[in-house]
Amino acid sequence: MRFLFHGKQMEVTDAMKQYAEQKIRRTELVAQVEEAVVTFIVGGHKQDTHKVEVLLRLEGGVVRAEERTDDMYASIDAVADKLERKLRKLKEKMRRRLRRGGMPEFASNTQVEEEPNPFEIVRVKHVGLKPVDVEEAILEMNLLDHNFHVFINSATRSTDVVYKRIDGTYGLITSLVRQA
Numbered sequence: 001m002r003f004l005f006h007g008k009q010m011e012v013t014d015a016m017k018q019y020a021e022q023k024i025r026r027t028e029l030v031a032q033v034e035e036a037v038v039t040f041i042v043g044g045h046k047q048d049t050h051k052v053e054v055l056l057r058l059e060g061g062v063v064r065a066e067e068r069t070d071d072m073y074a075s076i077d078a079v080a081d082k083l084e085r086k087l088r089k090l091k092e093k094m095r096r097r098l099r100r101g102g103m104p105e106f107a108s109n110t111q112v113e114e115e116p117n118p119f120e121i122v123r124v125k126h127v128g129l130k131p132v133d134v135e136e137a138i139l140e141m142n143l144l145d146h147n148f149h150v151f152i153n154s155a156t157r158s159t160d161v162v163y164k165r166i167d168g169t170y171g172l173i174t175s176l177v178r179q180a
Helices: 014-025 072-101 134-144
Strands: 002-008 033-042 050-058 062-069 148-153 159-164 170-174
Touching: 002 014, 014 033, 014 050, 014 072, 050 072, 062 072, 134 148, 134 159
Parallel strands: 002 033
Antiparallel strands: 033 050, 050 062, 148 159, 159 170
C-alpha cells in the first residue's frame, strides 16, 4: 500500500506520518488497498479543530472517512476506527454476495431469514420543481427546515441542490451535462 500525506495550513511531521500509517495499516482488507491519501487539516471554521481525511483506493472502488477533534492524534485514532468499521462492513457485504452467487448452504426445507437490504428505499417523495433562483431556493429550504433543497436553477435551467454546511453557510451542487 502506498501512502500520500498532505497538510493544509500545517506542516506534516514524520511522527504524524508514522502514527497514521501504523493506525491505517491495522485495518481489515489492507491487502486490497492500493493507495491511502491522508490529509491533515488544522483550523477551518473552528480554529482549534484538527481534522484528518483519509481516502483509500481499493481494487474495486474508494472508501473515504474524516474525523475532527481538538487533537490531531485523537483524530487519527477516530478516523482509523471509522475506516475499520467501513472496511469490515464492505467485507461482509462481499461475503454475502459470494454466498448468494455460489452453492446453496442450506437444505431446501430449511427457512433462512432474509437480511435487510441496507440500500432499501423505504419512502418515495415526489416534489414539484419550479425554476427559482438560488436565493429563493435557500429561503424555501429554511422555511421547510431542511438541510438541503432540490430545485431547477432559473439562470442555468439545470437541476441543482443547495445545502446547509456545518459552519452555517450554504453550498450549491450544480449538475454538468457532458456531451458525448
